[in-house]
Amino acid sequence: xxxxxxxxxxxxxxxxxxxxxxxxxxxxxxxxxxxxxxxxxxxxxxxxxxxxxxxxxxxxxxxxxxxxxxxxxxxxxxxxxxxxxxxxxxxxxxxxxxxxxxxxx
Numbered sequence: 001x002x003x004x005x006x007x008x009x010x011x012x013x014x015x016x017x018x019x020x021x022x023x024x025x026x027x028x029x030x031x032x033x034x035x036x037x038x039x040x041x042x043x044x045x046x047x048x049x050x051x052x053x054x055x056x057x058x059x060x061x062x063x064x065x066x067x068x069x070x071x072x073x074x075x076x077x078x079x080x081x082x083x084x085x086x087x088x089x090x091x092x093x094x095x096x097x098x099x100x101x102x103x104x105x
Contacts, residue, residue, distance in 0.1 A: 003091050003098040012036065012097065017051030017060060017071075022101050027088065029097065030071040032058045037071040038099040040086040050085075074105075 006020045007029055017028040019041060028041040028051035037058075041049050048064030055061075058072045069076050074084030087105040091098045 002102050003089075003100045005096050005098050006038075007097045008095050009036075009092065009097060010095070015055050016053070017041075017055060019049060019051045020099075022099065025101055027099065027101070028060070028071075029090075029099075030055055030058075030060060032071065036090045036092060036097050038088040038090050039069070039071050039074055043067055043069075044085070 004022060006022055007018055012018045012029050012031040017030045020027050020029055026041045027038050030037045041051050043050055043062040045067055046064050048062050050060050050062055053061045053063040058070055059068045060071055061068050069085055074087045089100045089103050089105060
């Protein structure tokens with residue numbers, strides 16, 4: 001695995017996400033309690049950036065049309081969605097947030 005630093009914990013505000021670009025991927029970072037999650041940043045409906053939406057608990061709401069996705073599973077609640085949005089392993093070292101874009105969860 002090739003973890004790379006993408007942000008500090010202070011950069012990830014509660015209630016929303018942080019857009020990061022690593023290699024050629026645009027990823028949304030989300031902080032839920034003491035955990036951080038990294039997920040593909042594009043809504044599959046119309047391509048809106050999910051990290052611009054509102055995060056409530058572990059659910060991010062697309063700012064374009066209100067679709068919701070779990071930042072933990074990559075799935076919309078109550079929907080059969082295949083495949084889920086891509087999610088990436090996250091590691092926290094001190095105040096640094098690292099993700100591995102070479103691996104999917």
